Amino acid sequence: MLVRMQPTAEDLQHCSIAATLNLIGEKWTILILRDVFHGIRRFDDFLARLQCSPAVLSARLRTLTEAGILRKVGYKEPGERERFEYRPTRAAVELLPVLVGLLQWGDRHLAPHGQGPVALLTPQGRHVRAALVDDMDALVRPNDIELSRVPREAPPAAAADGRPAAAGA
Amino acid sequence: MLVRMQPTAEDLQHCSIAATLNLIGEKWTILILRDVFHGIRRFDDFLARLQCSPAVLSARLRTLTEAGILRKVGYKEPGERERFEYRPTRAAVELLPVLVGLLQWGDRHLAPHGQGPVALLTPQGRHVRAALVDDMDALVRPNDIELSRVPREAPPAAAADGRPAAAGA
Numbered sequence: 001m002l003v004r005m006q007p008t009a010e011d012l013q014h015c016s017i018a019a020t021l022n023l024i025g026e027k028w029t030i031l032i033l034r035d036v037f038h039g040i041r042r043f044d045d046f047l048a049r050l051q052c053s054p055a056v057l058s059a060r061l062r063t064l065t066e067a068g069i070l071r072k073v074g075y076k077e078p079g080e081r082e083r084f085e086y087r088p089t090r091a092a093v094e095l096l097p098v099l100v101g102l103l104q105w106g107d108r109h110l111a112p113h114g115q116g117p118v119a120l121l122t123p124q125g126r127h128v129r130a131a132l133v134d135d136m137d138a139l140v141r142p143n144d145i146e147l148s149r150v151p152r153e154a155p156p157a158a159a160a161d162g163r164p165a166a167a168g169a
Numbered sequence: 170m171l172v173r174m175q176p177t178a179e180d181l182q183h184c185s186i187a188a189t190l191n192l193i194g195e196k197w198t199i200l201i202l203r204d205v206f207h208g209i210r211r212f213d214d215f216l217a218r219l220q221c222s223p224a225v226l227s228a229r230l231r232t233l234t235e236a237g238i239l240r241k242v243g244y245k246e247p248g249e250r251e252r253f254e255y256r257p258t259r260a261a262v263e264l265l266p267v268l269v270g271l272l273q274w275g276d277r278h279l280a281p282h283g284q285g286p287v288a289l290l291t292p293q294g295r296h297v298r299a300a301l302v303d304d305m306d307a308l309v310r311p312n313d314i315e316l317s318r319v320p321r322e323a324p325p326a327a328a329a330d331g332r333p334a335a336a337g338a
Binding site (some may be wrong): 007008009010012014015016017018019020021022023025027030031033034037038039049053065068084091093094095096097098099100101102103104105106107108109110111112115118119120121122123124125126127128129130131132133134135136137138139142143144146147149150 | 178198218236253269276295296300302308311314318
C-alpha cells in the first residue's frame with residue numbers, strides 16, 4: 001500500500017475507521033450482527049446464543065437500532081403482549097464485508113484445517129469472500145492501493161448526495 | 170442472506186468471527202493496524218498518533234506480533250541502542266477487507282458529505298472498496314449468499330493445506 005500523503009492529526013480525529021469502531025466495535029455488537037445474519041430476530045433467541053447478560057444485550061440492541069443498523073418491528077403472539085423483533089437494514093447489509101472479512105481471517109488463521117463451522121456459498125455452490133475491488137468491480141491487489149488525503153473543506157462532487165460511488169456495496 | 174442450516178451451540182463456540190474479535194477486536198489493536206497501513210512502523214510514532222498509554226500500546230503490539238500479524242525488526246540509529254520497528258505480515262494484509270469495510274461504512278454513514286479524510290485509490294485513480302466476491306472473483310449480492318454449516322468432523326478436502334481457496338485474499 002502506497003501512502004501518498006500522511007493523514008494529519010486532525011484527519012485522525014475524523015477517521016472513519018475509529019468512528020465505526022466507536023459505534024459497533026464492541027464484541028457483543030458484532031456478534032449480535034452475526035446472529036442477525038444467521039436469521040435471529042428476537043431478544044430471547046439472541047440471549048440463548050450469546051453469553052452476555054440481558055442488560056448488555058438490551059443496550060447493544062438499542063445502540064444498533066438508534067444507529068439505523070437494526071429496525072425494531074412489533075409482533076404479537078395470540079394472547080400475549082406485543083413484543084419486538086430486530087431486522088437488519090441496508091446499513092447492516094453494508095457491514096457484511098467487515099463480518100465476512102473477520103470470518104475468513106479467523107477461518108484461515110485460527111480454525112483447525114483453515115475452516116470454521118460456517119461456510120458462505122453462492123446458489124451455484126461457490127465460496128464467498130470479502131475482497132478489495134475498484135469502481136469497475138475489478139479485484140485490486142493490496143500493493144496497488146494508494147492512500148490519499150481528502151481535504152476536509154472540499155468534499156468531492158460525487159459525494160453531494162452523501163453517498164459516494166466508492167462506498168457502494 | 171439465506172440460512173440453509175442454523176449453526177449449533179457448539180458451532181458458535183468455534184465461530185471464526187468471535188475468534189478473530191478475541192484476537193484483534195479491541196479498538197486500539199485495529200487502530201494500530203490502521204496506522205501500520207499508513208506507513209507507521211515505530212513505537213514513538215504510534216504513540217504520537219494514538220491516544221492510548223505506552224503500556225496499552227506495548228501490550229497491543231505484543232499481541233499483534235505474537236499472532237503473526239506484525240513482525241518485529243531491529244534497527245539501530247548511529248550512537249543509539251537497538252530499537253524495533255513493526256512491519257505488517259501477509260496475515261495483516263489479509264485483514265485489509267475488514268479495515269476497508271470499517272472505513273467505507275464510517276465514510277458513508279458517519280462522515281460529513283459521506284467522505285472521511287482518507288481515500289483509497291488505484292494507480293488509475295479508481296476508488297477502492299471492500300466487497301463480496303465468489304471463487305471466480307465475480308461480485309456477489311448479499312441476497313445471493315447462503316450460509317451453510319460445515320460438519321466439524323470432516324473438513325473439506327480443499328482445506329488439507331490449511332488454506333481453503335475461499336479464504337484467498
